[in-house]
Amino acid sequence: MFKFQDFDGKMLALRTEMTTPIARIVSAKMASCPEPIRLSYVTNVFRHGQSYVGSGREFCQAGAELIGCDSSETDGEILSLIVSCLRKLGLSDVRVDMGHADLLKDLLNATGLGEEGQVTLRGLLADRDNEKLKKFLDGINVQPDLSEIFLQLSRCRKLGELSSLPFNSSEYGRPENHVSNLLKTRDALIDYGVEGSVFFDFSLTRKIEYYTGMVFEASVPNTGLPLGGGGRYNDLIERFGCLKLPATGFALQIDNCLEALEAQGLQFAEKTRSTVLVTSSFRKVAIEAARPLREAGFSTSIDLQKADEKKTIDYAELSGMDYVVFVGASVVEPIRVYDVNSDTFRNTTLAAFSQQNGGRFR
Amino acid sequence: MKRRIRIAVPSKGRLKQPSVQLLQNAGLSILEEERTYVCATSDPRFEIVFARVFDVPAYVQYGAVDLGITGHDLVLEREAEVHELLDLGFGKCQLVVAVPEGSDINSIDAIPASSRVVTEYPNLAKKYFERLGKQVEVLEVAGTTELAPQLGLAKVIVDLTSSGETMRKNNLKIVGTVLDSTCRLTCNKISYRTFEREINELVHSLRQVGS
Numbered sequence: 001m002f003k004f005q006d007f008d009g010k011m012l013a014l015r016t017e018m019t020t021p022i023a024r025i026v027s028a029k030m031a032s033c034p035e036p037i038r039l040s041y042v043t044n045v046f047r048h049g050q051s052y053v054g055s056g057r058e059f060c061q062a063g064a065e066l067i068g069c070d071s072s073e074t075d076g077e078i079l080s081l082i083v084s085c086l087r088k089l090g091l092s093d094v095r096v097d098m099g100h101a102d103l104l105k106d107l108l109n110a111t112g113l114g115e116e117g118q119v120t121l122r123g124l125l126a127d128r129d130n131e132k133l134k135k136f137l138d139g140i141n142v143q144p145d146l147s148e149i150f151l152q153l154s155r156c157r158k159l160g161e162l163s164s165l166p167f168n169s170s171e172y173g174r175p176e177n178h179v180s181n182l183l184k185t186r187d188a189l190i191d192y193g194v195e196g197s198v199f200f201d202f203s204l205t206r207k208i209e210y211y212t213g214m215v216f217e218a219s220v221p222n223t224g225l226p227l228g229g230g231g232r233y234n235d236l237i238e239r240f241g242c243l244k245l246p247a248t249g250f251a252l253q254i255d256n257c258l259e260a261l262e263a264q265g266l267q268f269a270e271k272t273r274s275t276v277l278v279t280s281s282f283r284k285v286a287i288e289a290a291r292p293l294r295e296a297g298f299s300t301s302i303d304l305q306k307a308d309e310k311k312t313i314d315y316a317e318l319s320g321m322d323y324v325v326f327v328g329a330s331v332v333e334p335i336r337v338y339d340v341n342s343d344t345f346r347n348t349t350l351a352a353f354s355q356q357n358g359g360r361f362r
Numbered sequence: 363m364k365r366r367i368r369i370a371v372p373s374k375g376r377l378k379q380p381s382v383q384l385l386q387n388a389g390l391s392i393l394e395e396e397r398t399y400v401c402a403t404s405d406p407r408f409e410i411v412f413a414r415v416f417d418v419p420a421y422v423q424y425g426a427v428d429l430g431i432t433g434h435d436l437v438l439e440r441e442a443e444v445h446e447l448l449d450l451g452f453g454k455c456q457l458v459v460a461v462p463e464g465s466d467i468n469s470i471d472a473i474p475a476s477s478r479v480v481t482e483y484p485n486l487a488k489k490y491f492e493r494l495g496k497q498v499e500v501l502e503v504a505g506t507t508e509l510a511p512q513l514g515l516a517k518v519i520v521d522l523t524s525s526g527e528t529m530r531k532n533n534l535k536i537v538g539t540v541l542d543s544t545c546r547l548t549c550n551k552i553s554y555r556t557f558e559r560e561i562n563e564l565v566h567s568l569r570q571v572g573s
Contacts, residue, residue, distance in 0.1 A: 127445050128554065129445040129446040129447055129449070132449065133567070201555075203445070219555065220552075221555075221556040222365070222556075223425060224424045225423075
């Protein structure tokens, strides 16, 4: 986190993500808003990159939060929203992999391991080395049925498969409850028509500090980094005051989404508007000519150099402009237009040129 | 959608030969290694790139390759968020704290505060000394760490050793162990989702020939 001191000595920090600031705002300023509250944002966040890779510190995120409901239906809405956002961007083969923070925490506690042992077990789950996981579980003498629950969860990929977990003893009441919530979320996903894109991944074990329920990550094949993720955080808002509200949400990493679009072959248009340089020996005429061009949607600049024709054209070309409009003593007279891209001149009128080449987008 | 699954293999050093051999035993022989950047293999589903072992964790994390063979020590040093699918068994080594033979430092505790520590593993070294509550100045070098004491650069180094041979040759003694490491098959998390079946098949064959 980037921290520094304000002039009055107070500590300031740049936000590393948006969920925590939103929790604070909801607690401090939105107590009287009717629930559920649906919020969204597109903003920049600031983080130290990892020590060896990537030097970027500022990232753009777009996200959504649904605050005030604790139902599986709410989780379903958020999951279906992240899928449809990514599809709307033009991405195909979008998938979401979800785990459950409290399910993991409760099962880890059920093993009776201390903190260090739990870290090791989480690491093994994250590594996806099931043989090592089995060996470790055998070595610590957990109940055979608990060991089997861990191994089955580690192998499980479809939410539907969760229904066959061997919760034989009442000891696992809370975990069983979490699993039944995941199955209810699956039912909501079926109604949203996105169940086929959502998978179970028990190895999603990192960065779950404030998550209490489902946690998830969105990705597409051939892009090595997740496009975004989120989860349920029912205890976060109350940390900022007395308001206790359950909440769920996600954030998309815009840079990663752009990379994914490129990997899937989408070409980005460099610009969407034509650019024009207006030049005239008469300042007032240049200003008058620029006005209708701007209204027609051109990105318009007025020539300030008053150089000869060749230099003006050179300037337009080097600046990446599309047209140079030469206007004489009046805007109603015919004008000459130089087309930078085709290297040609033509005679026309301002009105005709705006109509032919204006329009909002090329 | 399906493309070849790309595996990064150490391009030189002590991990290269056993990696190539193990893959070959598992039915993945490298075809035309010379002159090509990406090598085809006898299994058309997989291709191989040779990469610096230090770079492999980042390649895997960012998805430049789907799988990569590298040391557990490097995954931790790079803090790479990758799956470690399989312990390949070879490349056993230890990351150790060492001082010159003649030094009167005989244990970690005896290392004076604000000593300079030279290492190729700044991240792990910093964390190790922080955990012990010891303030040291960690200086990163890109190789031949064992020379640092002879050159007067530092009295303490953190370096990899497998047999202790290099340490002895350079008149160094080990006073502490940061971690034990072996070679691992690492995997990009999203590649694992995309190619789970193929990757599990490879892991299965590697497990069989490895044991």
